[in-house]
Amino acid sequence: MTGTTNPNRATPVVAVVPFERVPTTAAKVIAAHVSGYLNLAAETLPPRTIPPDTLDPGRLQYNAASLIQAIEAIPLKNYFKVIALFDVDLFIPLFTHVFGEARQNGRVAIVSLFRLESHADGSSPPSDRVLERVAKIALHELGHLLNLLHCDDDRCLMHFSGGVDTLDQTTFNFCRYCRTALHRALRQGGPVTKPP
Numbered sequence: 001m002t003g004t005t006n007p008n009r010a011t012p013v014v015a016v017v018p019f020e021r022v023p024t025t026a027a028k029v030i031a032a033h034v035s036g037y038l039n040l041a042a043e044t045l046p047p048r049t050i051p052p053d054t055l056d057p058g059r060l061q062y063n064a065a066s067l068i069q070a071i072e073a074i075p076l077k078n079y080f081k082v083i084a085l086f087d088v089d090l091f092i093p094l095f096t097h098v099f100g101e102a103r104q105n106g107r108v109a110i111v112s113l114f115r116l117e118s119h120a121d122g123s124s125p126p127s128d129r130v131l132e133r134v135a136k137i138a139l140h141e142l143g144h145l146l147n148l149l150h151c152d153d154d155r156c157l158m159h160f161s162g163g164v165d166t167l168d169q170t171t172f173n174f175c176r177y178c179r180t181a182l183h184r185a186l187r188q189g190g191p192v193t194k195p196p
C-alpha cells in the first residue's frame with residue numbers, strides 16, 4: 001500500500017447497519033462515536049434481516065465468520081467500512097462467544113449487544129452502560145478494519161476484552177501508539193479532515 005491519497009475519492013463514510021430487533025438508539029450511538037472519535041462521517045442504515053444459514057444448529061449461536069462473509073456480499077453502496085449490529089449471540093470456533101469480530105484490514109465488522117446486556121454476575125446494567133459497551137466494541141472492531149492490532153495498554157480501546165469487566169475498565173481512548181496507527185491508516189484508506 002502506498003501513502004498517496006486519491007484526490008478524486010469521495011469522503012469516506014462508515015455505515016452502521018442494525019439487524020432485526022436491534023434498537024435504533026444503539027446504532028445511532030455507534031455512529032455518533034465513530035464520527036466523534038475518528039472524525040469520519042457515519043450513517044445509520046435501515047434494519048435488515050439476519051442472513052440465513054449463519055445460525056449454527058449445534059451451538060445455537062451465530063457464526064461470526066459466516067455473518068461477515070454474508071454481509072460482505074450485500075451490495076451496500078460505496079461505504080468505506082460497515083459496522084453490522086446484532087442482538088444475537090456470536091461465536092468463532094475455539095471461543096465460547098465474541099462481543100464482536102472483524103477481519104484485519106477488512107470492510108465489515110460485526111458487533112453484538114447480546115453479552116453486553118448483563119454484568120459478569122448476571123445482574124442487569126443500566127441501559128447507558130450497555131450503549132457505552134457497544135460503542136467501545138464498535139470502535140475496537142473498526143480499529144481492526146483499519147488494521148490495528150490488539151494493544152497491551154488496558155485502558156486503550158484496542159485492548160482485548162474477554163469479559164464485560166475488562167471492557168468497563170477500558171476508556172474511550174486510543175493510546176498514543178494506536179492513535180498514530182489509526183491516523184496513518186485513515187490517510188492511506190481515505191482522505192479525512194485533520195485528525196482530532
Ligand SMILES: [Zn+2]
Pocket residue numbers: 140144150160
Ligand atoms: Zn480485537
Ligand SMILES: [Zn+2]
Pocket residue numbers: 151152153156157158159174175176177178179
Ligand atoms: Zn493502544
